[in-house]
Each structure stands twice: as structure tokens, then as C-alpha cells.
Amino acid sequence: MNRDNKRIIKLFVFIISLFVLIIVYLTYFNLFDAWKLKEHPNNFRNTIEQDIEI
Known part of the structure; x- marks a missing residue:
């Protein structure tokens, strides 16, 4: 029981x-x-498009 409790806590x-x-x-x-x-x-749209490409 004690060992199980330690495992659950970890x-x-x-x-x-x-x-x-x-x-x-x-x-x-x-x-x-x-x-x-x-x-x-001004680069908001560009950064979004780059994120989508990645």
C-alpha cells in the first residue's frame, strides 16, 4: 500500500x-x-502564413 502511494505521488x-x-x-x-x-x-499576416507553412 505504501509503495503504491509513493508511485501515485510520483x-x-x-x-x-x-x-x-x-x-x-x-x-x-x-x-x-x-x-x-x-x-x-504590418507583418501580422506574413507571420501567420509562415506559421501555417511550418
Whole structure:
């Protein structure tokens, strides 16, 4: 029983850390894109098309 609880806790911590990493990754890239759009507002359509091509 104790060993199973430790395994569940490890799995839970792993899932939470993965979730946090995904959120940080997405917010970081959203901020980066917003910063790029402030620098070059005219290139908004171009950046979207490049993202779709990739």
C-alpha cells in the first residue's frame, strides 16, 4: 500500500510538472509573438502564413 502511494505521488508530480512546462512554453511563445507584433504590426499576416507553412 505504501509503495503504491509513493508511485501515485510520483506520477501525480510528473503530470503536474509536465502541465506547468506546457503552460510556460505556450505563454512564453505568446509573449514573444506579441512582442514581435509590436515591433512589426504590418507583418501580422506574413507571420501567420509562415506559421501555417511550418
